[in-house]
Amino acid sequence: MHGSACVRQARKVETEGKVKESSASFLSLDLNLNLVRFETMAESAQLYYSGGRYLRDQFPYRVFKIAVDAGFTCPNRDGAAGRGGCVFCNNASFSSNSRQARTSVASQIEDGIRFYRERLAGHKFIVYFQAYTNTYGSLEQLRRVYDQAMDHPDVVGLAIGTRPDCVPDPVLDLLKEYAGRTHLWLELGLQSSHDVTLRRLNRRHTYAQFLDAVRRAQQRALRVCAHAILGLPGETRDMMLVTADRLAQLAVEGLKLHHLYVTTGTELERSYRRSAIRVLRLREYIGLVCDFLERIPSSVVVQRVTGEVAEPYVVAPHWGVTKLQVIHSINEEFRRRGTRQGCRVKQVEAEAQAQVKEVMERS
Ligand code: SF4
Numbered sequence: 027m028h029g030s031a032c033v034r035q036a037r038k039v040e041t042e043g044k045v046k047e048s049s050a051s052f053l054s055l056d057l058n059l060n061l062v063r064f065e066t067m068a069e070s071a072q073l074y075y076s077g078g079r080y081l082r083d084q085f086p087y088r089v090f091k092i093a094v095d096a097g098f099t100c101p102n103r104d105g106a107a108g109r110g111g112c113v114f115c116n117n118a119s120f121s122s123n124s125r126q127a128r129t130s131v132a133s134q135i136e137d138g139i140r141f142y143r144e145r146l147a148g149h150k151f152i153v154y155f156q157a158y159t160n161t162y163g164s165l166e167q168l169r170r171v172y173d174q175a176m177d178h179p180d181v182v183g184l185a186i187g188t189r190p191d192c193v194p195d196p197v198l199d200l201l202k203e204y205a206g207r208t209h210l211w212l213e214l215g216l217q218s219s220h221d222v223t224l225r226r227l228n229r230r231h232t233y234a235q236f237l238d239a240v241r242r243a244q245q246r247a248l249r250v251c252a253h254a255i256l257g258l259p260g261e262t263r264d265m266m267l268v269t270a271d272r273l274a275q276l277a278v279e280g281l282k283l284h285h286l287y288v289t290t291g292t293e294l295e296r297s298y299r300r301s302a303i304r305v306l307r308l309r310e311y312i313g314l315v316c317d318f319l320e321r322i323p324s325s326v327v328v329q330r331v332t333g334e335v336a337e338p339y340v341v342a343p344h345w346g347v348t349k350l351q352v353i354h355s356i357n358e359e360f361r362r363r364g365t366r367q368g369c370r371v372k373q374v375e376a377e378a379q380a381q382v383k384e385v386m387e388r389s
Contacts, residue, residue, distance in 0.1 A: 071357050072353075072357055073360040073361065073365075074319050074324075074331070074356075074357075074360075074366065076327075076328055077328065077330070080329075084209065087149050088149035088150070089149060089150050089152055089182060089183070090138075090146075090149060090150075090151055090152070091151070091153075092135055092138030092151050092152070092154065093138075093156040094131050094135065094138075094153055094154065094155060094156065094157075095157035096131050096155055096160060096171040098155075098157070098158040098162050098163060099158055099159070099162065100159040100162065100189070101159060101162060102115075102228070102230045108228060108230040110228065110293070112217075112228055113226070113227050113228050113292060113293035113297070114286065114287075114288070114289065114292055114294045115292060116290065116291060131175060132174040132175075132178070135151070135153055135174070135178050138151065139151060139178075139180060149180075150181070150182040151178075151181050151182065152181070152183035152185055152209065152211075153175035153178075153181055153183070153185070154185040154187070155172075155175075155184065155187055156185075156187050159187075159188050159189050159192050160186050160187050160188050161186060161188040161192045161193055161197045161201075162189075162192050165197070165200055168197065168200060169200065172184060172186075172204055176204070176207065176208060182209055183208050183209030183210060184204060184209075184211070185210075185251070186201065186210070186211070186212055187215070187253075188212070188213065188214065189214070189215055189231060190215070190235045190239040190240075191231040191235045193214075193239045193243065195242065198242055198246050198248065199246070201243075201248055202246040202247070205247070205249075210249065211250075211251050211280060212243050212248045212249065212250050212251070213250075213251045213280075214239055214240065214243075214250060214251070214252055214253065216233075216252050216253055216254055216269075217253060217254055217258065218233075218254065218258055218261060218265070218266075219269040219272045219273070220233070220269070221233055222260070223258050223259070223260060223261055223265070226258075226259055226260055227259075228293070233272075236252075240276055240278060249280065250278045250279060250280065251278065251280030251281065251327070251329055252282070253281075254269055254273070254281065254282070254283055256283060256284070256285055256314045256318065257286040257310070257314070259286075259302075263314065263317065266314060266317075266318060267317060267318065267321060270317075270321040270322055271374055271378075274321055274322050274323055274326075279325075279327060280326065280328075281322060281326050281327070281329065282330035283315060283318065283319075283328070283330060283331055283332070284331075284332055284333030285305070285311045285332065285333065286305055286306065287305065287333065287340065288303075288305060288340075288341040288342045288343075289335055289340060289341060290338070290339050290340075295341050298341060305342045305343040306343065307343070308343075308345045308347065308355070311332075312356055312359050313359065315331055315356050315359075316356060316359045316363065316365065319331075319366075319368075320367065321368075321370050321371060321374055322367055322368060322371070323368050323371050324367050324368030324371075325368075328367065331353060331356055332352040332353065332356075334349055
């Protein structure tokens with residue numbers, strides 16, 4: 027065990043900020059302020075490499091994330107890959123009249139910066155293109171929206187959220203160009219490494235497409251952050267841990283996790299209401315996050331360990347705890363086990379090698 031080293035290393039909570047509640051944004055501004063306050067209290071408490079700690083390692087000043095909605099759509103909604111979207115994707119929050127008022131990316135950034143400046147000492151910002159599929163457009167369109175962020179003197183990075191089937195080589199080349207000028211993350215939604223689950227979710231992409239996207243991004247030295255959901259319909263604990271092991275082997279630099287939540291107006295809600303699916307209890311989720319992170323190398327930045335659904339949209343679960351309490355519980359569970367992020371990586375590798383050896387000896 028390397029508990030004390032880990033405590034020294036992983037001592038900040040996530041400070042990822044969102045300017046507005048966009049279609050896929052589940053953090054409130056108040057929550058983010060609380061996170062910042064909590065950071066000082068929990069300075070030495072974290073047993074995983076949090077996004078906040080990473081930003082402090084990278085920059086000599088405080089950096090916050092500002093989430094923006096650049097007005098993109100998604101190929102799993104417009105018919106290019108599918109219609110209806112992923113079963114967990116909230117139709118109401120994604121519909122045109124419920125999306126936040128379509129202000130320009132530049133004005134959303136100004137709003138976000140003003141928010142932080144009024145409440146906290148001024149710092150720098152990473153603009154997170156979060157809503158929908160932020161590489162789904164012509165190169166000119168992409169350049170136009172990314173440049174609105176780049177043009178702001180206090181923006182020091184971009185985080186581009188997208189699907190694994192929406193990063194053709196010309197787009198990755200474009201991102202590489204931006205990565206040469208700023209701190210850039212490519213955020214790829216995977217959710218599960220099991221095609222059976224991806225089909226069940228109506229994701230309309232495969233794990234092979236994710237692998238291909240990661241490989242081509244890594245060829246261009248792009249930082250990749252993978253998104254995964256725990257508690258997906260039909261997934262066992264073992265299946266979730268296989269996803270962890272696969273991500274560990276892929277050497278992605280970042281990871282975002284959250285539990286499955288059911289939101290209004292989704293296919294998932296219909297399944298939930300007819301008791302075809304269940305959601306995780308808080309204790310289950312805490313245990314699974316720790317199981318998962320124990321298998322993820324300690325160098326991987328864990329940029330999110332839980333999500334929150336805006337109250338009007340939430341169907342289940344209702345855990346009745348704040349995000350901070352979830353984070354606290356995860357660290358408490360690590361402490362109880364005497365483990366931390368990455369502590370099982372070598373053991374998993376050794377087991378995999380032993381299995382290969384056994385198979386070869388038998389054949
Ligand atoms: S890929 Fe993203 S935006 Fe598109 S339907 Fe799925 S969750 Fe929604």
